[in-house]
Amino acid sequence: MPTVDIAPDELRDLTGHDEKSDDELIEDLFALGLEYEGETEDGEFELEFAPDRLDRLSVEGVARSLRYQYGDARGVYVPKTNSPDWTITVDESVPDERPYVTGAVVRDVNLDEDALDSLIQLQEKLHATMGRKRAKGAIGIHDMTMLKGSPATEGNPSVRYTGVEPDEDRFVPLDSDAELTPGEVLEEHATGEKYADLVRGNDRYPAIYDDLGLFSFPPVINGRRTEVSTDSRDLFVELTGTDQWTIDKMCVIICYALSARGGTVEEVTVEYPDGRSDGRDLVRPTLETKTKTVSHDRVETILGIDFDPEEVVDLAERAGLDAETGENEDGDLVYEMTIPPYRVDVLHPMDVIDDLGRAYGFNELEPRYPDVGTVGGRHERTRLEDAARTQLVGLGFEDLLNFHMINEAENFSRMGLASDDDAFGAGDPTTIKEPYSEDYTMLRTWVLPSLVMVLENNTHRAYPQDLAEIGFAARVDSENEENTETGVDESRHVAAALASHDAAYEDAKARLQAIVRNFGGELETPATEHPTFIDGRTAAVVIDGEEVGVIGEVHPKVLVEHDLEVPVAAFEFDLEALA
């Protein structure tokens, strides 16, 4: 789970509740769904957050939520914005891989150390979540005093979002003294190396210019010229990405946080060239609210209690929403709920009902057992599996539970088997693209290798070791012979191994006979050859006329391979044969 670091003193300042102790704050935060995980070296709270309320990725947003919880704030709050002065013009040459840009100007921000740290953290957390590690959206924040914008139209200053060839231009990136080309940044700068994959391979790299030249290389790094410090008062925020809505919303969350630091939001105009974004000019940020229509009946059925409309409106306002009662076309009571623009998680009226429930306190609700009658039952497959397991245990086998994932060596070569042998257990393995380790690269095609591995790992334990597993096995159904939906033929096998100083074919056969007889099947064991077993002591398991498995004494080469010093007799067959 992701975490966010919040300084408790900042929280007390921003909520105006100096009297709250750390413990009280921790309790209040838990009620918001922010779980206290511990303290950082600087004494900040480390809070685990669920990745829905992305407006709570910094202390400003968390404080806002707490003020609602404390009743100090009610209803929707939207900061005032001033009309645009600056323009971001978008060139035709912007790389297709990163076509969208948005931005905002925030003036008179009170940026002390804490506020600056918080802003940096918010940027990072937004990158990690909504921004999908900067691929979908990346934020750059600049000190406006260092920007020189030339008038684009009607005398307004502007910056230009464009594309450059990797070595077309030079700038000094953050945390560097050298002038580098964007291409060099990817090779030589630590941050550049980290995000190189996001642009490498593109013909042109994204770049933002003012009159003085390149000052931002999104999504990789800003230029040093416009670096924000505690002396910065007026900030220029730009975001680029692959989706306009996503970067606009990230921008909104940044603007709310800076507004909480005393800043005044000023819009910017985004001028796309013809053919992009309908060729319309956008005015950003859009601090527009949206509405969801929530039916009173649904609120009551979901929360399971009756409400007066005033109560619902009150809950909504305590959740930071506005609610107005109305009627739908059927004349039923509904609420027009106004949602503030930072609430990126609200997609559906149900999300609003969740807010109401949280404001009410879900733990205040009395649990009740649903008055709904249904008939329970087991699936036939698992009943068969359990019945067969009971037989195995009755015959003295220790029931095992092994992993379905295995590797080629254990499944095939260490058993003396090859995947293309014409033998039980052979077959095309279902392989995993990026395995956790080389131990688990495929799904096992048969179960006996797992049993032999357990024998190998337990040679220090008392014999006899009679082991059995009814377990999952799978192979690729390449020719679609089995008519599988997924292309993977999944089945359950009954596998058993007898290991003791005198284990022999007959012991295995006796137990196999007993199982098959108990299920009313007819067993035949015609001699066969199988590379895992000793020739002349191997048979096919034929149940009701169909060949479904193999039985035999395990070949010494397999025993020695597994450091076993006792003979092993074993069998394995398809569970379905008992059905």
Next chain:
Amino acid sequence: MQLPHAQAAVLQTASADEAQPVDALARATDLPVETVTGAVFELEEQGLVAVTERVEESIELTEEGAAYAADDLPEVTLYRAALAAGADDDPVSMGQVIGSSGLEGPQVDIALSNYARKGYGAIDSGEITADPDADPDSDSEATALETLAAEGDGDAADATDVDDDTLDQLERRGLLERSESTVREATLTDEGVTALMEGVEESQTVGQVTPELLTSGEWEDVEFSEYNVEADAEQVEGGKVHILRQTANRVKDVLVGMGFQEMEGPHADADFWINDCLFMPQDHPARTHWDRFALEDPTHIDDLPTDLVERVERAHREGVGDDGEGYHSPWDEDFARALALRGHTTSLSARYLSGTEIGELEPPQRYFSVEKVYRNDTLDPTHLLEFFQIEGWVMADDLSVRDLMGTFEEFYAQFGITDIEFKPHYNPYTEPSFELFGTHPTTGELVEIGNSGLFREEMLEPLGVECDVMAWGLALERLLMLMYGFEDIRDIHGTLCDLELLRETEVTY
């Protein structure tokens, strides 16, 4: 008095004056040592003999020690060679002396390291001198070796003429091994003597009930020999259902009792069923390759239900309902067709709810599964790459979060977990969503026990479900560890399992 054969024999052999070790009694009575040991203890219980135990040390020469006892110690050999080379007068080159001594390999080092220690002379700058006054014949270590060798496997008592320091030294040199064993000795008590004087007879007892005995009627006249019914019998390893299976079956029993039907379906499945049907955006971080096991072969499912794919895509793009919104994320059918090992069994829920498994379902319904899921997570004592997920859902009209809470309270109470707390939470496919916390039955600790919620309409509407569905998921292993206090799940699940632990684990019910 009448005594069984072995006891009578031992009593008659034992002496009141001299304590006799059990093995001596065994030789004298011609009975196995175990039998005599048993008889001695039984006689002791009847007060007829007294048993004393003492720990005896025995000393045995190692192969190397025996070799030196036969020949000379390497340092003595070296000394003799040095003398022969005239090193008692002037220092002689080491190489020359070693060459003439016939010492080889590790023996050279042994000789050199003991030579000076034992005062045979000095070794300096590659030259060797020999002390003319040294006397190899009175070398205490050599003498000790000879003494011990002459005695064969001597008791420590016999080696009393060898002092402890020398024995320690020889042990350090690896020339002898000391071991301890318990020797039991029996002496007749006064009661034992009295019993013997009054006469002891072997009782005519029968060891085993035989067909002959039964058919002949002889059983009426015989006495059956007494067993030591308190003694431990041989260990028998019966088979046992795996503890995790037992727990799974217990969970299944509870759920069936609560009216749930069991689901079943593919382990390797299309992302469509694992994620897309659950309204998980395709660029959701949990869908990156780090968390899931995508398949290399086969890579894609061939067929997906066309109508359903369209509805799911529309939900992702546009949302559901009059003022619903979709995700601002890419959606691609090819991505949805990619195969992976399921990361949760909610893929089964999606399949059942869609009507493709067993046809359209009409409310009310309850379904569950306790099946394996696969997560590409770090392996540690509480997390495996494969584990069992308990998945359950209830479909009905107008379900509320109170119904959900009531269902869990009933379910967990069956496992002794009470005082369930519901922490509002976020999950892409449920709203409202709750993390469930319960009180550990023994430690009283508050622990997370599952995740739950009402399936979102964006998930249900494309699947064709027009009522409410509440659902939850929980790791079976988590429940097992909570209930039975296992600390490392790897001891029981997987090929590294310990058979002894499985054999000793208590059954559950």
